[in-house]
Amino acid sequence: MKRSKIILFFSSLILLSCTKKIDKDFISSNDIFNDITNLKKYDNVQKINADTLIKIKASNKEYIIEGYINKILNKKTGWWTIHDINKINKVRLQYIHFENEENINQYIFYKNNFIDSVRSKFYSLKKNGNILNYYFHTPKSKESVLSANLYYIILDENNNILKESKIENKINKSHYYLFTLETPIAKKVMIKSLFSETLNVNDKSLGTNEILTEDLVVL
Structure with a gap:
């Protein structure tokens, strides 16, 4: 992107x-x-x-x-x-x-x-070196999921963009999604992202779960 x-x-x-x-x-x-x-x-x-x-x-x-x-x-x-x-x-x-x-x-x-x-909407982050695993949980729904994507930007300490991308995820029946990011080599990075899950409903205002993240990661 x-x-x-x-x-x-x-x-x-x-x-x-x-x-x-x-x-x-x-x-x-x-x-x-x-x-x-x-x-x-x-x-x-x-x-x-x-x-x-x-x-x-x-x-x-x-x-x-x-x-x-x-x-x-x-x-x-x-x-x-x-x-x-x-x-x-x-x-x-x-x-x-x-x-x-x-x-x-x-x-x-x-x-x-x-x-x-099953009722909650939240995320957690786990780090292994410069590999970051983001877990996004969304509430259980009887509606089918159309898509689940993560848009993200990685910034250095001077606010320069090191990387930006979009990750598409396969549907997870466990009501959470795992996205794995590999960060550029830097001592400290800021990761800003938007997670978006779209459900198959007629009213789009009721069919989107979104979470914004902003994490300072020390490598």
Whole structure:
């Protein structure tokens, strides 16, 4: 992929998420998560200033939430945690900002402190020398998967592009995808990528799972 195309791709990115019911209390929808983390719904709200961030802890009759608000943008940022009031279910959400909007990039469901990867959308990275393995997990769906691709850029310490490419992945019935990258020889690299899974549904806004990554890797 040419540099201009991949830069345009990243700059025009809109994060979408499949809506799937998983139980009575937790639904993997951005609207539902944003409603639960709306501080106006909480009477007991604690705020602690921490440099450029405000640490939040709040509770009501249904949920306990914790996370951070960016002081400058006045928006939720980074990882937030939602517990049900009985602390049986837990969800961790990663908020990122795109076009001045809050977007949920990843969400991880827990049941009794164990990750429920079938319901979650997240990634992990494992390194072996200059070989990097990215694992992307997406929620289970009854719809078939049309494609799963990773678009990535590798930058050096001076922000020069060392490599940019696209990897297509075969469909994985285990609800995760493995992408293997080989990095150029450098002491330290920044890897920015977009993972995109497309499902076979009529409404494209409900048929795309996307995750943005940004990892500083020391080789």
